[in-house]
Amino acid sequence: MCGIIGVTSTEPVAPKLADGVRRLEYRGYDSVGLATLDGGAIGIRKGVGKVDEVDAQLDFAAAAGNTGIAHCRWGTHGGITHNNAHPHLSPNGKVAIVHNGIIENYLALKQDLQANGHAFASETDTEVIAHLIELELEHGGTLKDAVHRASKQLVGSYALGVLSADEPGTLVATRNESPLVIGFGDREHLIASDVAAILTHTDTVVYLDNHEVAVLTAESCAIYDDGGFAIDKQREKIDWDMEAAEKGGFEHFMLKEIHEQPGKLADTISPRLRDHEVVFEAETGVTAEVLRGIDRVIFLACGTSWHAAMVGEFLFEELAKTPAEVEYASEFRYRNAPIPPGTLVVAMSQSGETADTNAALEEAVRRGTRTLAVCNVRGSTMTRIAHHTVYTHAGPEIGVASTKAFTTQIAALYLLNIAMAQAKGVLNQQQIDSMIQGLRQAPLQVEQILDQNDTIQKIAKHFTSRSNAIYLGRGVHFPIALEGALKLKEISYIHAEGYPAAEMKHGPIALIDKQMPVVVIAPTDKLTYQKTLGNIEEVKARDGVVIAIATEGDQTIAQLADHTIYIPESLYSIGPLLSVIPLQLLSYHVAELRGCDVDKPRNLSKVVTVE
Ligand code: AGP
Secondary structure, eight states: OOEEEEEEESSOOHHHHHHHHHHTGGGOOSEEEEEEEETTEEEEEEEESOHHHHHHHHOGGGOOOSEEEEEEEOOSSSOSOTTTSSOEEOTTSOEEEEEESOBTTHHHHHHHHHHTTOOOSSSOSHHHHHHHHHHHHHTSSOHHHHHHHHHTTOOBOEEEEEEETTSTTOEEEEEESSOOEEEEETTEEEEESSGGGTTTTOSEEEEOOTTOEEEEOSSOEEEEOTTSOEEOOOOEEOOOOGGGGSOTTOSSHHHHHHHTHHHHHHHHHGGGEETTEEOOHHHHOOOHHHHHTOOEEEEEEOHHHHHHHHHHHHHHHHTSOOOEEEEEHHHHTTSOOOOOTTEEEEEEESSSOOHHHHHHHHHHHHTTOEEEEEESSTTOHHHHHSSEEEEOOOOOOOSSSOOHHHHHHHHHHHHHHHHHHHHHTOSOHHHHHHHHHHHHHHHHHHHHHHTTHHHHHHHHTTTTTOSEEEEEEOGGGHHHHHHHHHHHHHHHOOEEEEEEGGGGGGTGGGGOSTTOEEEEEEOOOTTTHHHHHHHHHHHHTTTOEEEEEEETTOHHHHHHOSEEEEEOOOOGGGHHHHHHHHHHHHHHHHHHHTTOOSSSOTTOOSOOOOO
16 A cells, blocks of 8 residues: 655645655555645656655755645556656646555546547556546636546545645545545644654544545635535544654664553553453443344454454354354455344454455445444544444554554453453353453563563574474464464565464474474463474474473473473463564564564555555
8 A cells, every 4th residue: 555645834845745754654665756836836756765765865855835745655556666656747747646545447547548649657547547637627627626526437445635736735635445634733734644644743633534525725624525515524633642653762663562562452451441340332332232132253354453353253252152253354345155143243453444354344334234343543444334443552553564453452352252251141250350350460461571572582593594484373372373474474574374283284294394493382271282292292303493482380391392482371361462472572583683674574565455
């Protein structure tokens, strides 16, 4: 996906554009550019590479003009080239545009335009929009009218920032599916793909809804609905502070966010706990009566959020005694999976903007199913689709590899389960008290694991020259094996797979040799510990290198494994909150040792707003 920002002010905007696009860079860093309007002329500065690289060549802050737009790109249509970098211009050079999203009918539109003599400078879908806006301007009306009419021809997702040389000082914005926020600054207005880009200039925002059009100047903000009628929208106060969106002295955002987990877990858990019960009816609208009526849960998610959903499946079955299943959102949306009455569809997302998850959620809503979002970004698209939202209080997660969002998602699901178990009366008060106690202890236990950072960094050295790795876990720790493998592969580029430990004998064991590190999650639990010990012995018998995640005090495993990382003893169902922490640190240090770009890994972006 991409990041867009725009500013119209009473003072030069280029420094704000450069700063904003730097804060959006985790959304895409193939190329970057800005356009500013100085009197009646549009100036463009853009290039291939990350913001710092291109800025060093082109000096973004020197661009003149009090109105401007900027963009950082994760390429979807067309290669990573100068011509494909945004902003794009219309044929007469009088309209400039930046775009986040995918226009699915761009080829047909482009062919029509080419048949009418239009020549294109790029391979992108975005440039087609610039041509359409110019054509609409020729039909009369303002830039706002032209943008509105042009957007009616588009099929797909878009968040647009548009300038016209004929309307100095005016910035027009509109969206469909891709996120867009409007900021109210001091004698200036801003637009951005997310709040982090503009938080230093304002804490007052409005979230644009699909097909709405905003017309901004330094002194005015007018918003129109799809029918072209002026509307008023609720302004929201953002309670993040900029320090929360900075590295706070850590080398990388990812490391900072790993270490933030004790505090963010406490922020997510504590406000919802009262002595002997969970309380979040007031904030979510999820009443005990609603919970009693839930016979089944279907999870929808992608990536790390899908792994959190896998833990949630276990929690609903084990704690709330309620059947649950996990669907890849990208698959569910194209299937006609039956959704029986009494089903709660739970969508999991850090960003709340993942296109596949939102589309699948919309399908569930369309079919009349009750829906709940577990999400980290207040006011994001997902939270406005779902009937209910349980927010994780992880704060802005900048690192592309999700960490604190994952553990706070699990904590949120744990709270929902306690509430459901209470409502259904399926657990007695002693059991509920025990779970609440377990949740309360989790942040401190995570802190204890983080103290092993140096030990884990030493173990990471054994991975740096490896090409493959296997992660094994059983029961509630199988999703953690999947998550540990994803963390390693997405930031260190080592191929890693997660398996149920028992599955190893059904094929993967053929991969085991002295070049294959095998991470085994083996906390002492009554059901599967002995079996997992057997798996470790099978790996060792084939010269595999075993890194074990074990319960404090377990000397048995320490005799078997090549390396052991200990986690505190806990309730089995609390275990995932703890066993994932060493795997997050391990992947971070491996990637760091391999010289990878930990916060902005190749080919990835933080938010996948395309399908
Ligand atoms: C996780 O480390 C990845 N960055 C990715 O799998 C991510 O979890 C996925 O894209 C879903 O994002 P979401 O939680 O914002 O929906």
